Each structure stands twice: as structure tokens, then as C-alpha cells.
Amino acid sequence: MASPELNVIVYGLGAIGGTYAFFLSRSQSVSLSVIARSNYDAVKKNGMKMQSLGLGKHSFQAKHVFKSAAEAGEKLSYDYVICAHKALNQDAAINDIKSLISPQTIIVIAQNGVGNEDPFRVRYPENSIVSCAIWIGADQPRPGEFVTRNREHTDLGLFPNPEIDAALERSRVETFAALLKEGGLSVSLEENIQIRKWEKVVCNILWNPISAITQQNMGVPFLESSEEAEAFGKALMLDVIAVARKSGVPLDDSLADKYIAFTKSLGSFQPSMLHDLKAGMPLEIDVIIGAPMQKARQLGMEVPSLRAVYAPVSALNGKLTILGA
């Protein structure tokens, strides 16, 4: 790319934020900043390490490592702000990034779940929003060290802003896709990113809440645990697929069988929500289970299987939040 350097900042340097930072650091067109919080000292001192399944081992560093959004906002203005924090305290995070946002800034939401664009749009109505479905299993075994466990791929697309010229929005999302591709990440630019985001939630709804309430790995350990396990998992996905469809996102029921087969093929694995539960950390309920549940409520739909995981997982999380307080 012959375009001038773009200021890109990653907010939330967890496993996904770190992986995005790695790919962006490899693009000649990017001047990269990161906001590190719990891992600031390690990243500032030693830089970052990446063990990419596709690209091997690398050391890299951002041009600027900041401790906070406030500090980052004083230093520079940004073309792209990648929000890769966990979707837990969205309101606080959305308020926290205000110093990074000018009317021209493009906000990239690199999070699990659905419905996470709305509060960003409400708070920053003038901005373009790019949303992602991230198909990357990643960990941060030590501060600033990132490891991916599967092929690194991202689907992305616009959360269209009717106040902005469509061609301009289009060029903004294409530029962002190009930056990631230049860094070596597999990227699909989607006409309707909501399809891919809801597809991922259908898969997450099978993996995350069930592993939390069974305190057990997902895959074969659950799916073969009783004569009703697979039927329950399928019914749960079909509830979410129905909500998606009624919300205008055209998913097919066959997705449920596809994900059952895929999940079985993985054997036994620990979904992120089980990991968080074991660590006594709050669970990413809102965007994975809460948003479909809320949509169902708004649409007056009966979703007994979805409700049957929403209620206990919320109770589990409430207990963790109380314990953590």
C-alpha cells in the first residue's frame, strides 16, 4: 500500500488484542499504539511475543505503549481504535475510550457476541463502526506473550451508519481489512457481518454456558454424557437461530447439526466461560447469552432452552460478582 501511515490503537491487550496487535505491527501502513493495563510493565520492558499457528514465533513491539486511554488520547489522534477488551463492563469501556475518538475515527469492535455495536453507536453517533467475528482461539500464558491454537481468521464488516456517505464507509472498512491482510491475517470482508456474528453466537451458546453449568469440558464429555445431552444442545442452538432469523439475520436451522458435528470432532476442550468460571472471573454473559435473550423478550418469542441456560448462568455469575466484590 502506498497510502500514508495510519494511526491504529489497540484497546485491551488480552489474547485477542495481542493477536490483532501482532498482525497490525506487520503492516507497513500502520503506526501502532497499544493500551496495556495489567500487562503494561511486561510489554513496555520486553515488548510482545507471538506464537502464531500460521506464522511461527515472533517478537514485536508497538511504536507507543500506553497505560491508559487518557494518556494515549493526549499523545496522538487515531484513525482506527480496535476495541478488543472483554465485553464485560461495556459502558465503562465505551466512556473510557472517549479521548481516542474524533469524528473521523473508525471504531473496530473485536469482541465476541452480538448487540455490542449499539452502545458504541449511541455514544459515538458520528463514527463509522467495523464489527468482527473472530475465529481465533488464543491465550496469553504470560503477560505480553500470545499464542494462537487454530488458523487465525477474522470476518469483518460495517455496522452501517446512515449518517455517513456509503462510499466513504466502504473505503474505511476496506482499508482496515487491507491492513490486517498486509500483516498476514486471513480476512473475509462480509456484506452482512451480523450473519457471521450470530453464527458464532450459535456456536458459543453451545460451548460456553453449558460448560459453565456442567463445570465440565465441552465436546464429547458433554455431548455423550446422557441420552438428552445432544438434543438439548441442538434445541439451545435452534432457539438462538430462531431469534436471529426473527431479528432479520437469515440463519438456517442446519447450522445446529453442523456445530454438533464440529464440536464432537474437537474431542474435549475448555471454552472461555469455563476458564473464567474456574478462575473466579466474571462471565461474558451479556453479548453471548444476554443479547439473544433480550431480543427474544422484545420479540415476544418463547425460547425455553435459551432461558434455561440464561437464568442459571446469570445466577452463577451473580455469585461470582458478589464473591469478587
Next chain:
Amino acid sequence: MASPELNVIVYGLGAIGGTYAFFLSRSQSVSLSVIARSNYDAVKKNGMKMQSLGLGKHSFQAKHVFKSAAEAGEKLSYDYVICAHKALNQDAAINDIKSLISPQTIIVIAQNGVGNEDPFRVRYPENSIVSCAIWIGADQPRPGEFVTRNREHTDLGLFPNPEIDAALERSRVETFAALLKEGGLSVSLEENIQIRKWEKVVCNILWNPISAITQQNMGVPFLESSEEAEAFGKALMLDVIAVARKSGVPLDDSLADKYIAFTKSLGSFQPSMLHDLKAGMPLEIDVIIGAPMQKARQLGMEVPSLRAVYAPVSALNGKLTILGA
């Protein structure tokens, strides 16, 4: 009562077995034997203690304390065998009591749940079976020491045996009710005990599996944990009520609201399944959740909320069983 002494034996001297032993020990018409297993040494040496909410503190002892059913069967023959063991390994227990059973022996099933009579009937087709709905919250804080936490009440009735003269069966169940009453227990002799047993399962289905999957006390802590909690609890009970009704047990849907209100009135409490889960003990799934689930399957019914607790609790239990092996 002027009737001759009846040989009555309690098999399974846990909290419920001990409470039954206490009331039977106070009947002049009973010659009481007990089969103690884990608490044999304490009971043999020190006798038993009862702290009854209705009748205060008492020490008592059975005429015979046995270590095993085999030993008990060599010594005496029995008019009534009270099966008060946990409904976990039913087949093993049903086989174990064979030395206690003659064709005249009346089998009393003093267990939670529904469907527990069938395997006894298959194994002992000549015998009368009395079944109970036990509304007693009891503990055994130390071996041989029993404490009740609420008014001690039992509903009981026949599991009718078409091979036996109805008047004879009637006299057998009336005699057993009279023995317990003579000892001071509040007893209702029911025309159709299945109604009361299924009612208790409707209540148990709200309390036990939800407390297991939320790892949290039942009552207000769950029912007010999210905007869907109460609706989920109610839907779960309505599923079981529908199964009962289709199985020929006439329960009314209003039971669900009644138990929601009752459960709220109790504040916060730990159901037995949560207690067992925390202790790493196997969960009493089969008769509380498994039997309604199996009935639903046989009847071709859709019970999404029931299935949504059956599957994860079975998975939880499988994990415990594996850990315990």
C-alpha cells in the same frame, strides 16, 4: 393397639431412616430392627439420638442392630421392610434386601422421587408395596444422631398389587400408618399416593437441579438473580406437571405458582442435591429428574425446560461419578 408385635426393619439408616426408626421405636406394636452401615459402630455402642422438632430430644435404640441385610435375614423374618436408603443404586439395593423378603413381607419405600416402585414390583411381584411422600427435612450431623428441621409429616399409600386381595392390601397399609401414628408421626393415608409423590417431585425439580447447576442456594438467591429466573423455574415445574398429568396423575398447573411463592417464603436454603454436590457425592438424579424425563420420552412429549436441567445435571453427576471412582 392390641395386635401382636410386628417385626419391622429399617434398611438404610440415614436421616430419613433414622427419623422413621425413632417414630417406630415409640410404637408398642413394633419390634424394631435396623440395618446400619457407615454408622453401625456408633449405633451399636451408643444407640441413637433424635432431636425432633415436634417431640424434642430423645435417646432410643432398636431391639436389633445389624450390619447387613444378609445378617438380618438370618436372624428373623420381617412383616415390614422400610427401604429408606438413597435412591442411587436401586438395583443393587433391591437385590441386597432379598434375605429380608418373604411373600408376606410388606415393602415400604421411603424415598424421594417417582417411579421407584417399579423395580421393586418386578423383583418381588408377590409383595405389597407401600410408598411414601416424606415431608421431613432431616440431617444426621453425627453417626446415629438425627435432627429434623420442620414438622414431621408423611403421606403414604399403596402401590396396588392386582395379584393381592384388595382388602388385605388395605389392612396392610392401614396397619403401617397406625404404627407410625402410634409413634407420634403425622401421617396421611392417601387414596392415590402418586399425586403427593409427583407434587413433591414438582417442588424438588425447582429446588435440586437448579441449585446444583447454579452452585447456589435455592430461594431468593436464585429466584431474584435475573429477570428470567422465576419464569424458568415455573416453566420447569409446568413441564413436570404436564408429564404427571399425561401419566394419569392429576396435578394442576397452579402448583407451580404455589411452589414459587412457598420457595420465596423460605428465603435462602441449601437443597439436598447442592449439599451432595459440594460433598462430592453422587446426585439422586434418577427418581427426581430421570423418571419424569423418561416418562416424557416414552409419551413423546416436548419438555425443553426439564431436558435443559436433566442434561447438565447428568453431566455434572457423571463427572462426580468418574471423580469418585
